[in-house]
Amino acid sequence: MGEMRVAVFGAGSWGTTFAKVLADAGTDVVLWSRRREVADAIAEHRENPDYLPGVTLPRNLVSTSDPRVALDGATDVVLAVPSQSLRHNLTSWRALIDPSSTLISLAKGVELGTLKRMSEVIVEVMGVPATQVAVVTGPNLAKEIAAEQPTASVVACVDHDRAVTVQQACTTGYFRPYTNTDVVGCELGGACKNVIALSCGIAAGLGFGDNTLATLITRGLAETARLGEVLGADPMTFAGLAGLGDLVATCSSPLSRNRSFGARLGRGETVAQAQAAAHGQVAEGVKSCSSIRELAMRHGVEMPITEVVHRICHDGFDPREMAGELIGRKTKPER
Numbered sequence: 427m428g429e430m431r432v433a434v435f436g437a438g439s440w441g442t443t444f445a446k447v448l449a450d451a452g453t454d455v456v457l458w459s460r461r462r463e464v465a466d467a468i469a470e471h472r473e474n475p476d477y478l479p480g481v482t483l484p485r486n487l488v489s490t491s492d493p494r495v496a497l498d499g500a501t502d503v504v505l506a507v508p509s510q511s512l513r514h515n516l517t518s519w520r521a522l523i524d525p526s527s528t529l530i531s532l533a534k535g536v537e538l539g540t541l542k543r544m545s546e547v548i549v550e551v552m553g554v555p556a557t558q559v560a561v562v563t564g565p566n567l568a569k570e571i572a573a574e575q576p577t578a579s580v581v582a583c584v585d586h587d588r589a590v591t592v593q594q595a596c597t598t599g600y601f602r603p604y605t606n607t608d609v610v611g612c613e614l615g616g617a618c619k620n621v622i623a624l625s626c627g628i629a630a631g632l633g634f635g636d637n638t639l640a641t642l643i644t645r646g647l648a649e650t651a652r653l654g655e656v657l658g659a660d661p662m663t664f665a666g667l668a669g670l671g672d673l674v675a676t677c678s679s680p681l682s683r684n685r686s687f688g689a690r691l692g693r694g695e696t697v698a699q700a701q702a703a704a705h706g707q708v709a710e711g712v713k714s715c716s717s718i719r720e721l722a723m724r725h726g727v728e729m730p731i732t733e734v735v736h737r738i739c740h741d742g743f744d745p746r747e748m749a750g751e752l753i754g755r756k757t758k759p760e761r
């Protein structure tokens with residue numbers, strides 16, 4: 427293996443944070459930002475004022491708003507754009523990307539319309555084998571990782587050796603990635619937890635406490651695992667960092683965009699009001715609840731929490747009237 431050089435596409439909070447992790451791990455990294463002023467601010471002040479104010483970025487992190495500059499000599503490409511814009515963005519960069527690059531997805535979602543996971547979108551757009559695509563997931567609250575609070579994470583790739591290479595490129599004293607070859611399970615865990623976090627936010631906004639939260643987390647994990655099972659995931663993945671780990675972090679934390687968005691809905695705000703309050707930060711679950719619901723219906727899997735979240739976000743249902751259904755009305759054996 428030659429020298430590793432990583433281009434990170436997307437200078438939001440998680441893209442910027444992951445670029446910092448790579449740089450702290452001693453990896454050469456270039457961070458591409460859609461907006462030139464963000465790239466300039468990072469270059470001048472070593473800070474991303476819009477998404478990670480107050481966090482000093484390492485000197486070996488280079489920033490640019492030119493995709494050609496970002497990809498010059500890149501051996502690996504990290505995709506940190508929102509899941510619903512991944513296809514469009516990747517299509518525009520495709521001709522510039524070295525066809526032998528490892529493509530690493532940070533996006534957590536399921537594409538509307540195609541119902542594809544992010545790694546599937548990458549494989550389709552780039553025309554590369556699945557062995558070239560890795561996924562970084564797990565409990566990834568960007569602000570905490572940027573503050574160098576210790577966390578574990580998952581690098582998933584069907585090619586174990588490639589997962590290890592990516593793992594080595596992003597291991598620091600505070601960021602500890604584990605490898606996993608179950609890409610399906612890891613990606614589903616990351617996509618579904620956003621929807622469950624919305625439900626937890628809605629419940630909190632309605633004034634419910636920790637028993638309700640624990641119920642939603644546990645039953646949410648159960649419906650995620652049911653979908654995973656029919657799609658060929660390893661059930662053990664859902665008990666790990668990409669499943670339970672990410673779910674607990676996103677459902678419990680006020681730093682979670684999906685949880686905060688749900689809380690606004692629970693307090694009676696409309697989706698449009700909650701969106702306006704998010705200041706350009708994307709709550710992925712708002713769109714993913716529809717694609718995940720459709721995926722579940724296609725495979726005959728019951729996902730009652732996802733169903734309720736979809737109705738509240740897209741069919742105008744009142745969270746106060748859905749409270750009972752959020753927890754599930756049917757009485758049946760747990761397993």
